[in-house]
Amino acid sequence: MPDLSIDLALLENTETGLQKIARDITNMPGLSNTLAIATGDGDLAGAVQDFAKNWDRKRHDMESALTTMAKSVSSIHDRFQNLDNQLGQAVAGAVAGSAATPSGSSSSAPSNTPHGATVN
Numbered sequence: 001m002p003d004l005s006i007d008l009a010l011l012e013n014t015e016t017g018l019q020k021i022a023r024d025i026t027n028m029p030g031l032s033n034t035l036a037i038a039t040g041d042g043d044l045a046g047a048v049q050d051f052a053k054n055w056d057r058k059r060h061d062m063e064s065a066l067t068t069m070a071k072s073v074s075s076i077h078d079r080f081q082n083l084d085n086q087l088g089q090a091v092a093g094a095v096a097g098s099a100a101t102p103s104g105s106s107s108s109a110p111s112n113t114p115h116g117a118t119v120n
Contacts, residue, residue: 008084011077018070025063030056 032052
């Protein structure tokens with residue numbers, strides 16, 4: 001059983017989801033003027049517009065944070081994918097190297113494997 005297991009597909013899906021949410025937040029239409037006029041009351045219209053301005057700032061902050069998270073998840077995915085590839089190549093090289101060793105040869109280093117097996 002591996003000591004560390006990373007679900008690369010889940011990381012990819014997470015990145016895609018974060019990017020979609022960031023896009024959706026960015027593309028939300030600004031309806032504050034339409035809503036303000038529809039209230040029919042000057043004080044309420046002002047409150048609606050103030051809320052909309054604050055929401056626009058918060059929406060921008062959220063979009064920025066989501067984009068940053070998506071980039072971080074992408075970086076994590078890429079690094080683990082590269083590590084997995086490197087480890088796979090190292091194992092394949094070690095297996096190929098041990099298969100190429102003639103039988104009966106031994107390593108100059110002492111072996112820690114049971115029954116005196118040789119580790120190359």
